Amino acid sequence: MPPLRTGPMISSVTMATRSRLGESLSPTDSIPGKRFTSKSSRCICLPAADSDRHDTIGAASGSPGASSIQTRERHQVDLRDDAPAEQPTTAKSHRAAVPGLVRRHPALTVLCLLALVLVIGVGSWLFVLNNRIGDIPRFEADFDREDRPERVQPAGALNVLLVGVDGRGDDVRERIQDGETGILSDTMMIWHLSEDHQTSQVVSVPRDSWVDVPGHGQAKINAAFSWGGPELLVETLEDTLDIYIDHVAIVDFEGFRDITETLGGVEIEMADGSTENLEGEEALAYVRERKSLPRGDFDRINRQQNFLRQVLWDITRTGTRSNPVTMTNLIGDLSKLLLLDDDFDDGEIRSLGLEIVRKGAGEIDWMTVPTDGTGTSADGQSIVNLDVERARELFEAISKDEFEEYRKDNPVDFLPKKGEVL
Template sequence: MPTMPEEQQPQRIEGDSLVFLLVGLDAESAPDTGVGDTEVAAEGEPAAWEAGAARSDTMMLLQIPADRSAATIVSLPRDSWVEVPGHGSAKLNAAYSWGGPALMVETVQNLTDLRIDHLAVIDWAGFRQLTDAVGGVRVDGERLDGRDALDYVRERKGLPEGDLDRNRRQQHFLRSLLEQTLSSDTLSSPTRLNGLLNAVGDVVSVDDGLSNSDIRDLAWGLRGLDDGEVRFMNAPVVGTETIGGQSVVILDGEAAEPLWKAMKEDAVAELVERGEAPEDLGEEVA
C-alpha cells in the first residue's frame, strides 16, 4: 500500500522508535487493498485506491519505543475537525475517502507533527475474521465473536458521549485482546506467533515499506511486553460543536502538544512519570 514519498515525510528522529497509524475502514474492502473496490488486478497486484470508496471509522496512533519495553496507543476521534490538505477544514475521517492512505497520513502528520513510519489498515470484514481467528475476545466476562465484537466497537449513537465513548470501547476491546494475546505467551512462542501473524496478514493491509520479516522482527522484539506496559490515551479535546449542520469534535492543540512531542522524541515514559499524559481510557467504558 503506497503512502507518501520519502521526500515529503517529516524528518526522521534518530533512534529506533516507531510510530504506526492504525486505520479501520467503514466498508468491506478488497483483499490486500484497504479500499472498497472489489476488483483485484492480475498477478496478485492490489486494485488502485478509489475516491469515495471508504471512510476511516477508527484512527489510532501506536508508538513503540526503541527499547520495545512498552507501547502507547492514542485514539484520534473520527469526527475531529481538522485541516485536510487540499480540502480545507473537515472531519478527520474524510481524508481517507478523498485521498486514500497518502492523504490520511499527511493529514495526521500535519495535525501532530509526528512522522508516521508505517500504516496498517483493516476493514469490517477483516476485523470480524481476525476476531474469530483468535477464538473471540473476552470483554467484561463475555466472549465476543467477530460479529458481536464489531457491534461493540462501532456503537456510537446510543452512548452518552458518542464518538468519545466509542473510542473508550475500542480501546477497552483492544486492551482485552492484548491481555489475551500476552497472557498466552503468543509472542514468545514461534509457533503461536506464526499463527497470529498469518491471521493478521490475511486481513490487514500495510504500507510498502513494511515487509513480513519486519513485522515478525517487531513482534518478536515485543515478546517481553506485559499488558500493563501498554498505555491507552485519547487525543485531548475541548468539546463538541455543530459546524455546517454536523456534530464535530474540537481537539485541544495546546494540551496535545506535550504528548506529540513526547511521542516524537521517544519520551512518553517520562511524560507519564511527570503525570502530564492524557487520561487512560481503556478501563472505564459506557
C-alpha cells in the same frame, strides 16, 4: 534462534563438574584465598554460550560449547597443584546422580522446564511469523514531501499509524491497493514503540476531529482518507499534530471476526460487573457501537482500545503463543485483515511482532489525543475540536521517548481500567 540445549547434554556437563568438585575437594579443603563447599556443585542450569556464537553444548569433547564450559569448570578446580586427574563421568553415574539433583532441587527443575517451554513457545511463534510475513499485502505509498515535519524519534523508535476501515463484506484492501477513493477511515490510532522496545503508547484520534485537510479546506479528519487515501491522511495528521509517521497499517474490521473465532471468543469485563465472551458478529458490534453510548465516539474509542487490549492479552497468553496451530491460524487471520505500506520491511514487522509476544498489552499506554470539547461546523456537522497545542506537546514527548516525564506534569486521557469501559 540459537540451538536448544537439551537436558541430557547439560546434565552430563553438570555431573562432570560435580564429580570433579566432590572427589577433588571436600567441604573442609581450602586454598589460600579460596574456600570450597559442597554448595559449589549445586547447579542444574549452566549459562548459555555467547548468543552471537550460537555454540551448542554437546557431548563430544570437540564441540565449541562443551569446550568452553569444560574450560570454565577447570578454572574452578585446578587451582591446587595436587589436584587428582579428572575422572570421566560414566553413563551409570550420570543416571544415578540426576534423580538425586531433582529430588533436592525440585523448584530449580520446574524453572528450567518452564524456561524451555517458553523458549519453544516463542520459537514456534517466530517460525510461523517468519513464514507468513510475505502473506501480508502491501500498498504503494509515497509520504515524502518538502514541508514534512522533522523526524525527532530515536533511530530504533517507530510511529505507526493504524487505520481502521469498515468494508462490510467488500475486500476493501484491494480497493485501497488500486488507489480507489471514497473509503472512510472509522478509526485512527498512532502507535509509538520506544527505541529500546520496552514501552509503547497508543493514541486515538477521533474520526470527527475538525482539521484543515491540505487542498480541501476544513473537514472531518476521516474525510482525508476518503479524498486522498493513506497519503493524504498522513499529510493531514503530520501537519495538524506536527508528528512524523514512519509507517501505515490499515486494518479491515471484518477480519476481527475471524480472530475472535480463532481465540474462542474474547472475554470483556463490562461496566456493570458482568463478563461477556464476544465472538464473531458480537465482537464487531461491540467495537462499532456509538449512537447508544453517552459520549458517542469517545466511548467507542474506549471500546476499540479495550477490545484490542484484551485481544493482545489473549494472544500473548503462554497457552496460546506456545501452540503452533493456534499461532498459525492467528497469523493467517492477521494477514487477511492487514494492509501495510510497501516500505514497512520484514525486519521491522518481525521486531514489532516479537515485542507483542514478549510484552503483550501490559506495557502499552492507551489514551486519546487532547481535545477541546465538541461543537457544530458551519454546515451543521457534529465535530470534535482538537486541543492542537497540547496534542503537539504530547506527540513530541512520545516521539522522543519522553512520555514518562510528560505524564508527570500534564493531564492524559487514559483508557479506563478493565471493567470500567462502558
